[in-house]
Amino acid sequence: MIKAVFIDFYGTVVYEDGEVIQKVSQEIFVSGKVNDKSEIGSYWWNEFQTAFNNAYGDSFKAQRILEYKSLEKTIKHFKSSADAVKLSNLMFRHWIEPPIFEESKQFFELCPVPIYVLSNIDRADVLQAIKYHGLKPAGVFTSEDAKSYKPRKELFEFALNNVGLSAGEVLHIGDSLSSDIKGASSVGINAIWVNRNNREIPSGVTAVKNLIEIFDTKYFLHE
The missing domain is CATH 1.10.150 (DNA polymerase; domain 1)
Structure with missing residues (x-):
């Protein structure tokens, strides 16, 4: 679960x-x-x-x-x-002050479990962007916290340790096959690729076109 x-x-x-x-x-x-x-x-x-x-x-x-x-x-x-x-x-x-994808705020509102942001961008910058759009994640973990960038495992491990969950209890969502999917998978975290540009989907990768489609995957259908 x-x-x-x-x-x-x-x-x-x-x-x-x-x-x-x-x-x-x-x-x-x-x-x-x-x-x-x-x-x-x-x-x-x-x-x-x-x-x-x-x-x-x-x-x-x-x-x-x-x-x-x-x-x-x-x-x-x-x-x-x-x-x-x-x-x-x-x-x-x-x-x-980045423009936000159309469905992102709805995803944050509808998600039935806590959302934690994991970003390679510096902490002060991502916190300002989150505030700019009025988002309310349960927590934010950055490369500065872990002294390491995705796809290295340290940021994922740092986040897991801080939320007190095992890899199997977390789902990672990202748009980068190398940084997000590969990085999360390296520590045993299930991952979903947000493939907004309709790129070819590699074998074994779960992909969606937008964040709302994630609620139709096996990770949420049982909720």
Whole structure:
């Protein structure tokens, strides 16, 4: 029996920062030396992922720092005159006031078990976003708390220990196959993939198109 829901926030409850990233990439493109704008996103993502994957334990750094440093390297790499502080602030503003998916508030209202937010975004930012939309989760656990980012297991284990439940008593919901589904599964937590873009569903993965459809899965039909 499911006694609690863990839920990712950005990309699952609220919109991811894809539009902002496009704006940032455009700024670098028009002010730098690059033939194909897609090169900017690829380089930036690789720089961020490298730093992200190495940020845990004593080497942990907040996501704002990782995003800024990776963006700064990207601007320098493409010989752009763009302002890293100005462009970073566009992303940070999105993090604290992101647009919300249509059904998210209804999901929070209807869910029969406590909902806990698990986010890789810095604690202060996700708390502001939650307040901005008037959501009332039972708790919030972030990468800063666990000194580790999803899909590493530490954040999931930290949340389980704090709510006093076993992996089998929790359902994790997220939009990322790598961070959410893989991460939750690594500690034995059942997971549901929110597949809003109708992507191909891998074998063995339970997927829904929106949060309300989760109530029609085996995890809630018996409630």
